[in-house]
Amino acid sequence: MTDTTLRGPSRFHGVLERIAEARRGDSSETLAAVFLLVATLLALIWANSPWGWTYDVFWHGHIAISIAGTGIDLDLQHWVNDGLMALFFFVIGLEVKRELAIGELRDRSQAAVPLAAAIAGLALPAVLFLLLNPSGPAAAAWGVVISTDTAFLLGALAVVGPGRAERLRIFLLTLAVADDVGALAIIALVYTDELHWIPLLVAVVGLAAVWQLRRLQVWRGGGYLVVSLVTWVALHESGVHATLAGVLIALLLPVYPPRRREVERAAELTRRFRQSPNPEYARTARLGLDRAVSVNERLMQLFQPYTAFIIVPLFALANAGVALDGETLAAAATSPLTWGIVLGLVVGKFIGISGATALLRRKLPPGLTMPQVAGGAALSGIGFTISLFIVDLALADEPALADQARIGVLAASALALVLGTVVFKAAPQPEGPSLDLLRPVDPKRDHIRGPVDAPLTIVEYADFECPFCGKATGGIRQVREHFGDRLRYVFRHFPLHEYHPDAQQAAEFAEAAAEQGRFWEAHDHFFAHADALDRDSLYAHATALGLDQDRLEEDLRDGDTANRVSDDEIDARTSELPGTPTFFLGVTGRTPQRLEGPHDAATLIAALEAMEAAASR
Incomplete structure (x- = not known):
C-alpha cells in the first residue's frame, strides 16, 4: 500500500491571498493572467466604445501632491506607471534577490542554460527589430521587444502547456527572472533622458540608508518604508525612471531561511500568549513571528497578491486602450514599427531561446526536452507588461507611433500564444508515465x-x-x-x-x-x-x-x-x-x-x- 496524494495544503492571507495562493499543482498564475487579460479587454472596449474619448480624458487627468509649494504633478496614467508600478518592480526585485540568494539562481551551473537562453532572447529580438527600424523615432522603441511577461507566460503555460512540465516551468521562471533583470538594466541605461545630480545623490544616500538598515539587522518594515519613499521621490526628480527605485531597494533587502533561535523565540512568545491571552502578549508574539522571517519574504508575501491582481491589471487598463479604428489599423498594418515588434517578440524570442538551449541541450535537467523548450520559447513572445511600459518611455512624444507599437505588442502576444499552442500540440506526447528511471545514477550527486x-x-x-x-x-x-x-x-x-x-x-x-x-x-x-x-x-x-x-x-x-x-x-x-x-x-x-x-x-x-x-x- 502506498500514499498517493501528492498535493500540499493551501495557505491563505486575506481576500487577495485567497485568490493568489493555490495548492501544489494548481495554477494561481493562470488566474493572474486572466485578471490581466480581462483588464486589457476592458481597456480596448472602453477605448473603442462610443465613449472612447473619455479614456484619454480620464487617464490624462492630473493629480498633484505638493508640500510648501514643492511636489509632484503627474497625470493619472503616470501615477500608475511611475508610482504603482514601482511596487510591481519591487516585487520583481524581491523575487530576483530570493532566487540569487537561496533559489534556482544560487546554483549557477543549473541556471547556466536558462541564463544563456535569456540573453539570446534579449539580444536577437532587438537585432530583428532594428533591421526593420534602423533609424528615426521608431528605432528608440527597440527595448519593447526584449522582455517576456511572466504572468502571461506562466498562465499560458498552465493552460496550453504539457502535463508533468514542472521542469519546464522552473526553466521558464528562471529565464523570466533573468529576462526581467536585463529589461530593467536597459530601462535604467537607455530610457533615462537627463540626469539631475542633486536628487540622484539624495537617491544614492537613500539606497545607502537601506543598506545600513540591513547591516544593522533592522527587521521591521516601517524603517525601510520611510527611506524607500524618500528614495522613490528623489529618483523620480533625478530623471532616472522612478520604478527602478523598487528594484534597487528590493535587491538590498536581506533574505534568509528562518534562524533557529528566532523560531524558538517566536514559539516561546506564542506559548505565552496561549497561556495568558492579552493584547501585550499578542503584540509580542506577532512581532516574534515577523522577526523569524526575512524582510524579503514577508514583503513578497504581502505585496505579490496586490501587484498580480490589482496593480498590473490597472496598468493594463491604463495603457492598453488603443483606438482600433480603420486609420490606426491601416497605419499599423504597413508600419515597420508594428512589424518590427511582431518579428522581434514572436520570431526573435522563439529562435533565440530555442537556439541557445539547443546548443547547450546536454546540460538540460532530466525530464526537460527540446520540444518542451521550443513551446516555452514560443510563449515567451508574450511581451506585455514591460513592453507596454517601454512603449510609454520610448514614444512618449509620438502618440501615433505609440499606438502602432501597442498594436504590435497586442498582436505579437496573441501570435505567440497561438505559436506556443501549435508547438506543444505538434510535439509527441507520451502514452502514460515512463517506467524508466528519469535521472541516471550519478555517484557525484546520489x-x-x-x-x-x-x-x-x-x-x-x-x-x-x-x-x-x-x-x-x-x-x-x-x-x-x-x-x-x-x-x-x-x-x-x-x-x-x-x-x-x-x-x-x-x-x-x-x-x-x-x-x-x-x-x-x-x-x-x-x-x-x-x-x-x-x-x-x-x-x-x-x-x-x-x-x-x-x-x-x-x-x-x-x-x-x-x-x-x-x-x-x-x-x-x-x-x-x-x-x-x-x-x-x-x-x-x-x-x-x-x-x-x-x-x-x-x-x-x-x-x-x-x-x-x-x-x-
Missing part, C-alpha cells in the same frame, strides 16, 4: 550504499515519515546482504507533504548531515525515529549523531539542502510516481526500470536475479 560500480542497482524514492518506507528499509537490508558487493543501493527523496508534514524538513536535515559526511547515519536514525521528526526532535537527533550544530544550521539556511530535496521531488513528480516507497531496479548497461507490485525482500531479490540472468544471456 547517496549510494555499496560499490558505485556494482552491476546491480536499486533506486528507492522514499519519505522519512512514511511507515511503509520504514518497513521497506529492513527488506533492503536483506537484499544487500543477499547480493553483497554486487549491489548498489541509491536513496532519493520524495516527501509527501500532505500526509507527512515533517518529511520535507527531515529530508533537508539528512542533506545537511550529508555535508558532514553523515548521510547514512542520519538516514538510519530518522527511519528508526520516524514518529519524532518535528524540528526540535531533528535537532536532538543531530546532537545524538554528533553533528556540528553550527555548520548544520548554516547548511540548512543556505538553500542548497532544500534545492537538493526539491530536485529529487521534481524528478518523482515528473515520472508520476504513485507514492512511496517506489523502487527502480537495473543491471549494468541498462536503464533501471520501475518495479510494479510488491516490494518485499523476496520480490526484489527475484527481480534482480531475473534481470542479471537476462543480461548474461
Whole structure:
C-alpha cells in the first residue's frame, strides 16, 4: 500500500491571498493572467466604445501632491506607471534577490542554460527589430521587444502547456527572472533622458540608508518604508525612471531561511500568549513571528497578491486602450514599427531561446526536452507588461507611433500564444508515465550504499515519515546482504507533504548531515525515529549523531539542502510516481526500470536475479 496524494495544503492571507495562493499543482498564475487579460479587454472596449474619448480624458487627468509649494504633478496614467508600478518592480526585485540568494539562481551551473537562453532572447529580438527600424523615432522603441511577461507566460503555460512540465516551468521562471533583470538594466541605461545630480545623490544616500538598515539587522518594515519613499521621490526628480527605485531597494533587502533561535523565540512568545491571552502578549508574539522571517519574504508575501491582481491589471487598463479604428489599423498594418515588434517578440524570442538551449541541450535537467523548450520559447513572445511600459518611455512624444507599437505588442502576444499552442500540440506526447528511471545514477550527486560500480542497482524514492518506507528499509537490508558487493543501493527523496508534514524538513536535515559526511547515519536514525521528526526532535537527533550544530544550521539556511530535496521531488513528480516507497531496479548497461507490485525482500531479490540472468544471456 502506498500514499498517493501528492498535493500540499493551501495557505491563505486575506481576500487577495485567497485568490493568489493555490495548492501544489494548481495554477494561481493562470488566474493572474486572466485578471490581466480581462483588464486589457476592458481597456480596448472602453477605448473603442462610443465613449472612447473619455479614456484619454480620464487617464490624462492630473493629480498633484505638493508640500510648501514643492511636489509632484503627474497625470493619472503616470501615477500608475511611475508610482504603482514601482511596487510591481519591487516585487520583481524581491523575487530576483530570493532566487540569487537561496533559489534556482544560487546554483549557477543549473541556471547556466536558462541564463544563456535569456540573453539570446534579449539580444536577437532587438537585432530583428532594428533591421526593420534602423533609424528615426521608431528605432528608440527597440527595448519593447526584449522582455517576456511572466504572468502571461506562466498562465499560458498552465493552460496550453504539457502535463508533468514542472521542469519546464522552473526553466521558464528562471529565464523570466533573468529576462526581467536585463529589461530593467536597459530601462535604467537607455530610457533615462537627463540626469539631475542633486536628487540622484539624495537617491544614492537613500539606497545607502537601506543598506545600513540591513547591516544593522533592522527587521521591521516601517524603517525601510520611510527611506524607500524618500528614495522613490528623489529618483523620480533625478530623471532616472522612478520604478527602478523598487528594484534597487528590493535587491538590498536581506533574505534568509528562518534562524533557529528566532523560531524558538517566536514559539516561546506564542506559548505565552496561549497561556495568558492579552493584547501585550499578542503584540509580542506577532512581532516574534515577523522577526523569524526575512524582510524579503514577508514583503513578497504581502505585496505579490496586490501587484498580480490589482496593480498590473490597472496598468493594463491604463495603457492598453488603443483606438482600433480603420486609420490606426491601416497605419499599423504597413508600419515597420508594428512589424518590427511582431518579428522581434514572436520570431526573435522563439529562435533565440530555442537556439541557445539547443546548443547547450546536454546540460538540460532530466525530464526537460527540446520540444518542451521550443513551446516555452514560443510563449515567451508574450511581451506585455514591460513592453507596454517601454512603449510609454520610448514614444512618449509620438502618440501615433505609440499606438502602432501597442498594436504590435497586442498582436505579437496573441501570435505567440497561438505559436506556443501549435508547438506543444505538434510535439509527441507520451502514452502514460515512463517506467524508466528519469535521472541516471550519478555517484557525484546520489547517496549510494555499496560499490558505485556494482552491476546491480536499486533506486528507492522514499519519505522519512512514511511507515511503509520504514518497513521497506529492513527488506533492503536483506537484499544487500543477499547480493553483497554486487549491489548498489541509491536513496532519493520524495516527501509527501500532505500526509507527512515533517518529511520535507527531515529530508533537508539528512542533506545537511550529508555535508558532514553523515548521510547514512542520519538516514538510519530518522527511519528508526520516524514518529519524532518535528524540528526540535531533528535537532536532538543531530546532537545524538554528533553533528556540528553550527555548520548544520548554516547548511540548512543556505538553500542548497532544500534545492537538493526539491530536485529529487521534481524528478518523482515528473515520472508520476504513485507514492512511496517506489523502487527502480537495473543491471549494468541498462536503464533501471520501475518495479510494479510488491516490494518485499523476496520480490526484489527475484527481480534482480531475473534481470542479471537476462543480461548474461
